Amino acid sequence: MAENQVPSSIKDEVLVIKRRNQMIKGAVTLFIEKGFHKTTTREIAKASGFSIGTLYEYIRKKEDVLFLVCDSIYQRVKERMEASIDPTQTSIKSLIHAIQSYFQLMDDMQDEVLVMYQEVKSLSRDAQEYVLQKERDMVAMLEQVILNSLPEHHSKEEVKLIANNIFVQGQMWGFRRWILQRSFTLESYTEGQIQLLLQGLNTQEKERS
Amino acid sequence: MAENQVPSSIKDEVLVIKRRNQMIKGAVTLFIEKGFHKTTTREIAKASGFSIGTLYEYIRKKEDVLFLVCDSIYQRVKERMEASIDPTQTSIKSLIHAIQSYFQLMDDMQDEVLVMYQEVKSLSRDAQEYVLQKERDMVAMLEQVILNSLPEHHSKEEVKLIANNIFVQGQMWGFRRWILQRSFTLESYTEGQIQLLLQGLNTQEKERS
Amino acid sequence: MAENQVPSSIKDEVLVIKRRNQMIKGAVTLFIEKGFHKTTTREIAKASGFSIGTLYEYIRKKEDVLFLVCDSIYQRVKERMEASIDPTQTSIKSLIHAIQSYFQLMDDMQDEVLVMYQEVKSLSRDAQEYVLQKERDMVAMLEQVILNSLPEHHSKEEVKLIANNIFVQGQMWGFRRWILQRSFTLESYTEGQIQLLLQGLNTQEKERS
Amino acid sequence: MAENQVPSSIKDEVLVIKRRNQMIKGAVTLFIEKGFHKTTTREIAKASGFSIGTLYEYIRKKEDVLFLVCDSIYQRVKERMEASIDPTQTSIKSLIHAIQSYFQLMDDMQDEVLVMYQEVKSLSRDAQEYVLQKERDMVAMLEQVILNSLPEHHSKEEVKLIANNIFVQGQMWGFRRWILQRSFTLESYTEGQIQLLLQGLNTQEKERS
DNA sequence: GATGAATGAGTCTTCATTCAT
DNA sequence: CATGAATGAAGACTCATTCAT
Numbered sequence A, B, C, D: 001m002a003e004n005q006v007p008s009s010i011k012d013e014v015l016v017i018k019r020r021n022q023m024i025k026g027a028v029t030l031f032i033e034k035g036f037h038k039t040t041t042r043e044i045a046k047a048s049g050f051s052i053g054t055l056y057e058y059i060r061k062k063e064d065v066l067f068l069v070c071d072s073i074y075q076r077v078k079e080r081m082e083a084s085i086d087p088t089q090t091s092i093k094s095l096i097h098a099i100q101s102y103f104q105l106m107d108d109m110q111d112e113v114l115v116m117y118q119e120v121k122s123l124s125r126d127a128q129e130y131v132l133q134k135e136r137d138m139v140a141m142l143e144q145v146i147l148n149s150l151p152e153h154h155s156k157e158e159v160k161l162i163a164n165n166i167f168v169q170g171q172m173w174g175f176r177r178w179i180l181q182r183s184f185t186l187e188s189y190t191e192g193q194i195q196l197l198l199q200g201l202n203t204q205e206k207e208r209s
Numbered sequence E: 001g002a003t004g005a006a007t008g009a010g011t012c013t014t015c016a017t018t019c020a021t
Numbered sequence F: 001c002a003t004g005a006a007t008g009a010a011g012a013c014t015c016a017t018t019c020a021t
Helices: A013-034 A041-048 A052-058 A062-084 A092-108 A110-122 A125-149 A156-175 A177-183 A186-199 B013-034 B041-048 B052-058 B062-084 B092-108 B110-122 B125-149 B156-175 B177-183 B186-199 C013-034 C041-048 C052-058 C062-084 C092-108 C110-122 C125-149 C156-175 C177-183 C186-199 D013-034 D041-048 D052-058 D062-084 D092-108 D110-122 D125-149 D156-175 D177-183 D186-199
Strands: none
Touching (some): A013 A052, A013 A062, A041 A052, A062 A092, A092 A125, A092 A186, A110 A125, A110 B110, A156 A186, A177 B125, B013 B041, B013 B052, B013 B110, B062 B092, B062 B110, B062 B125, B092 B125, B092 B186, B156 B177, C013 C052, C013 C062, C041 C062, C062 C125, C092 C110, C110 C156, C156 C177, C156 D186, C177 D125, D013 D062, D062 D092, D062 D110, D156 D177
16 A cells, blocks of 8 residues: 555554545645645644644654645546456456446546646656556556457557547546547547547558658 | 746846756656655756856746756656647547657656656645646647547547547556556557557447437 | 734733733834834744743734834823813813823833834734824814813814824924923923913904904 | 935036936935835936936945935025014014014925924934034024014013923924814914913913922 | 644845945 | 846745654
């Protein structure tokens, strides 16, 4: 668990979890609203429902809050992805279903994902690595679904590329919302991307370099 | 021009341009290295080659530097895109060429694009809108190329989606470099994405919901 | 109370009063010595016996210190005036006594009053209004004493004028000290003003326009 | 002349006078509006109609502008006082006339006098002494008029006190305007003060301590 | 365990003054 | 003589972090 990456001076582990959840809940809202840098530790303490002194009983540095928040977001995303993906399914349908679920998830967690995109670079190198690994795990999950779903042979690279595309297209629905959500609903966006993925442009020209 | 968005107390317009270019050059490096928030105005002044007092003769607030930097990045990207796109070309080849040039551009400007992704939210609402418009312009350029290149009929939405996908896939090469650049070279990445775009997964299954 | 006009982030109200008194005491000396503008917040903090950070826990802006100082001066003046005025007394003696006490007070608080004269305009409009009201209150006190003391009928205007004259003559003893205190002692000044007030020039000429 | 107190690097004395008059005119307005400290040298230069560089050809330090302004105000006051006082007149009428003229003058120059009251302490000790002397001169003028006008014998001290009272009552009309000008017109104020001066309270009580 | 007062290093920004052109 | 670009010392204010209660 990520919790252990961030030491606390409190012994009671149950309490630590409880307090940190309060903290994450309060902080996320603030980070969404004004970003990590413009949010003060006092504000975080207040939004968490305890004093600044108490806040520092559960973290060491402000950055720890960001880490906890990022970790929690990834955790929630990962859990929901795992819940909606059935690795035993092998038809193309299961890929389609995975995409739909994932896009829905990204729609639900737009703000959180945006925060992550904009603030991860504020984490320490170690923490960034930790978070990056979570991302790799998720892409790997998508890769697995793709492998299971595709009948024909596709190169490892192609699969990786597709997985990355899907992954980013989901996030893009959120972080390019001001552009995309003018022209698409979540459904039409999902439908469009699936269609593009499956058929491509179907051009017959083969003369490419 | 964006210059006019940021007032300067210096009257000599040529000098303003010159000094601001020094400023942008110095600041970009710093922003890439440590981010906007962790860069101090003094560092910017120093990296620009003049004193803190002089810095403030050319801007009003620290945020102005960020705006100037963002604007300059978009400007450069836009110029290079315009230079590499030939709107009179109508074959699929021209789309392919556009993608290749654009991806190459994104490779060259990885750091700059990453900075933009992470820092735009620090701009004022107005400045964000200004910058967003530039993005729309660029996506529109891609849409035009796509329209010119595709023989068959494609819906406005489909074109828009493809344009956005290409746009983001280019940026993704930069901001997901730690994942992608392990498995791909720029060439293999470009090739892969073009192939996926043109052929899709070519699945025959039509049973999708 | 004026305290409430200036918000503090410290919750312990007793402490707030204590610290602000330290602050006022330190600041008054500095303001007397070098004026509000030439006094730095760091100097105020030092003279108050705490750090710059602590200073800002008890005020929001430097101007707040000035307000607190002005308010405290008026408060002290008012209290001493109230203590030395007996509203049940009705003879001319009580007016004379009031003047004597007030002039003595102005002598004791010369520096403070001078500071107020020179710095009030640095306060915000609101704060100026607040302070102005205190002045009106004090003039009103003098008006009351005059009304009580004078046997004959005097117009409201005349009373107001006399009150203002006395009020300013008291302050004048302090802010024109370089001129007046060469020729007068406090006693001779007081005596002279009382005499002038009571007898006037006693001229018989009535031919004035 | 005060001009000579403030060295200029310009040789052409006529030009110096001209430029300094521009300067004083511009600066007075600014000082009235926002006070000496909150007015920048750049603003003064602009309001004077020339560049910051030129400003510094005619003064050495910002304080010099304040000195020039104060000096100019006193000069104008003095000149008008001299013009309205006839030292050959010896009746009480001439005192009354002097008071009326002086109060009218103070009414005309309210703002300027207020500025002086609030900013002289920003001058160097020398400059303050210089300005103080001008004040003494003016009080002396009033003393002379009083001496000429009063038939009976009055002590030197009494005369001095009366002169100071008149002097301050004139200024008070300006700097206590928010209180006085609610209840009095310039005429009623003047009339009231003259009456008080001449008759006093006319009390018969002689039992004062 | 919880609290919140205290701290001071660090940041942005202003502005008087100079000096090369 | 006039200009205005350059300078940097100095000042107001913030905020992460600590620690005594």
